[in-house]
Amino acid sequence: MAHTRKLLPVGIVALLLLSMVMLAMPTSAGKPAPPGGGVLWLEPEFVNCSEVGLGNTFKVELWANISTTAGVPADPGCFAYGYWFDWDDTLINLTSYSVYPPTDIWGSNIFVVVDLLKDMDGNTKYDRHSYAVTALGEPPGWKDGRMIAEYTFKVTNDSVVTQSLFVITNNGFTDTNGYSIPITIIPEFPVSLIIFLFVVTTLAAAVLGKKAWLRKLL
Secondary structure (H helix, E strand, O other), rough: EEEEEHHHHHHHHHHHHHHHHHOOOOOOOOOOOOOOOOEEEEEEOOOOOOHHOOOOOOEEEEEEEEEOOOOOHHHHHHEEEEEEEEEEOOOOOEEEEEEEHHHHHHEEEEEEEEEEEEOOOOOOOOOEEEEEEEEOOEEEEEEEEEEEEEEEEEEOOOOOOOOOOOEEEEEEEEOOOEOOOOOOOEOOOOOOHHHHHHHHHHOOOOOOOOHHHHHHHH
């Protein structure tokens, strides 16, 4: 029993220290592209409407990183891409957006296949942006990381959000030869929520452990 009494406070302290380390860790990091493919993600990765505040606006950036080895044969890079970007229109409204195809690489000779806002749930509010673009001619392929779109939203419901506000759907990234480039989508998830739940679990473990220790003494 003496051994258990010594280990209990040590374990509690260790859990609390780990919680503090997690709180100090950065919640966002660079997104390397997988070899031969690409990756899509949002910055910031999570938005809590209650923190932004009712009636206030915030920006979300859509980023993509295309590997230098993307495409076959001989790694030609990306020549065309398309995606759907969906959001929860019960909590936020889109106020504006901008798209940034890699014209510094492709040049200005591009064709926008679709650039359309849609109301997917029939409540007269836009909740999806469909976008697709292709380079024309034979320009160099796109092979780097960059922001490809930026969206501004207004908070219409400041409820505490624990679920995802956004969903990205890959509608095809192709190389200069028409081959599909595999794309990994990094889902939006509230890292702050993970940390909060970890801290709560740690404190709960500490309280339960203390109660168990006290019962043994009685």
